[in-house]
Amino acid sequence: MALILGIESSCDETAAAVIDGNGTTLAARIVAQRIASQDEAHRPYGGVVPEIAARAHVEVLGPMVEAVLADAGMTLDDVDAIAATAGPGLIGGVMVGLVTAKALAMAADKPLVAVNHLEGHALSPRLADPSLQYPYLLLLVSGGHCQILEVAGVGQYRRLATTIDDALGEAFDKTAKILGLGYPGGPAVERLAREGNPKAVPLPRPLVGSGEPHFSFAGLKSAVMRAKDAQRTFLRQAQDERSEANPETQNPARPEPVEGRQPYSDADIAASFQQAALDCVIDRTRIALATAAPGMTALVVAGGVAANAALRGALEALAAEHGLPLVAPPPKLCTDNAAMIGWAGAERFALGYTDPLDVAARPRWPL
Ligand code: KG4
Numbered sequence: 001m002a003l004i005l006g007i008e009s010s011c012d013e014t015a016a017a018v019i020d021g022n023g024t025t026l027a028a029r030i031v032a033q034r035i036a037s038q039d040e041a042h043r044p045y046g047g048v049v050p051e052i053a054a055r056a057h058v059e060v061l062g063p064m065v066e067a068v069l070a071d072a073g074m075t076l077d078d079v080d081a082i083a084a085t086a087g088p089g090l091i092g093g094v095m096v097g098l099v100t101a102k103a104l105a106m107a108a109d110k111p112l113v114a115v116n117h118l119e120g121h122a123l124s125p126r127l128a129d130p131s132l133q134y135p136y137l138l139l140l141v142s143g144g145h146c147q148i149l150e151v152a153g154v155g156q157y158r159r160l161a162t163t164i165d166d167a168l169g170e171a172f173d174k175t176a177k178i179l180g181l182g183y184p185g186g187p188a189v190e191r192l193a194r195e196g197n198p199k200a201v202p203l204p205r206p207l208v209g210s211g212e213p214h215f216s217f218a219g220l221k222s223a224v225m226r227a228k229d230a231q232r233t234f235l236r237q238a239q240d241e242r243s244e245a246n247p248e249t250q251n252p253a254r255p256e257p258v259e260g261r262q263p264y265s266d267a268d269i270a271a272s273f274q275q276a277a278l279d280c281v282i283d284r285t286r287i288a289l290a291t292a293a294p295g296m297t298a299l300v301v302a303g304g305v306a307a308n309a310a311l312r313g314a315l316e317a318l319a320a321e322h323g324l325p326l327v328a329p330p331p332k333l334c335t336d337n338a339a340m341i342g343w344a345g346a347e348r349f350a351l352g353y354t355d356p357l358d359v360a361a362r363p364r365w366p367l
């Protein structure tokens with residue numbers, strides 16, 4: 001392995017990192033990394049606007065690459081290869097990162113490694129935990145993907161499960177939108193859920209009990225929407241009844257019961273949603289563990305939603321049931337970053353995989 005400059009720009013994070021593939025600890029492997037989130041730019045729209053994202057990557061990436069090399073005390077001449085996300089993702093952003101990497105590779109006469117963003121997530125647990133060996137069972141949960149894969153080596157992935165509609169992160173983001181928590185939604189839902197009762201709102205667990213380990217979250221999202229509507233109706237009626245009885249009571253912070261009908265708060269909706277979603281994930285992953293090839297060394301979780309502490313706790317218990325360790329990267333390596341792209345680049349480069357300078361950016365690219 002070697003020193004790799006990694007670049008990530010497939011969604012709303014612009015990131016660059018220098019990775020030492022020979023490092024034996026996480027700290028030694030990440031020589032330097034920088035990340036710029038575009039959350040502020042997209043917040044008014046409640047989601048990522050591709051055109052805004054691409055323009056922001058253009059503005060930020062060049063200076064960021066210079067800065068991260070300076071942080072590492074290096075110049076481009078010192079790195080052995082340049083790795084960039086070549087897909088899947090928002091194509092404008094992917095092109096910005098990939099074209100930048102191609103230009104640097106050409107200027108410095110260095111090899112280019114085109115990295116699949118999902119492979120970045122899939123191998124990130126090996127960056128974080130040097131003892132993690134192939135093969136492992138991977139739950140990959142992000143804003144765009146929700147899959148269970150056997151990871152037998154670099155480029156050796158067997159998909160056991162995928163989602164038939166929404167990704168898990170998407171379900172968190174939509175729930176956040178329904179509850180008016182803004183963007184990005186996952187961390188906000190997790191925070192609010194801590195204050196709520198996970199049993200307050202009855203919500204469906206789509207596909208739980210089915211023999212194939214696939215996922216579905218669209219029905220759960222619709223149920224969250226209906227729960228929010230029911231809460232609004234309840235509050236309106238309660239308000240009407242109260243102001244008839246006592247015109248001075250306005251907008252109580254916490255809804256109160258009216259004639260035995262129990263109201264629930266937004267925190268209750270968040271907690272109930274999170275519980276339902278996690279119940280689905282645990283049930284599906286249990287099926288996958290039962291159907292996976294023998295010899296898995298660990299249950300591994302990666303992708304943005306792997307930052308969720310409740311999910312990590314539930315998976316830990318599931319892994320223990322099967323006598324396996326749970327390996328989860330630190331939360332900062334779960335959400336999009338360039339260290340994972342540099343690391344995947346290092347693993348590929350060590351096996352001799354490099355790409356021609358005319359390699360294409362791909363909006364879709366299954367593992
Ligand atoms: O991997 P990632 O950064 O980007 C994609 O490749 O999609 O994942 C982003 C997703 C978003 O849907 C975000 O809401 C979710 O991960 N996420 C979380 C948490 N942190 C990020 N979901 C639940 N709980 C969290 N703490």
Ligand code: ZN
Nearest residue numbers: 121142304336
């Ligand atoms: Zn991602």
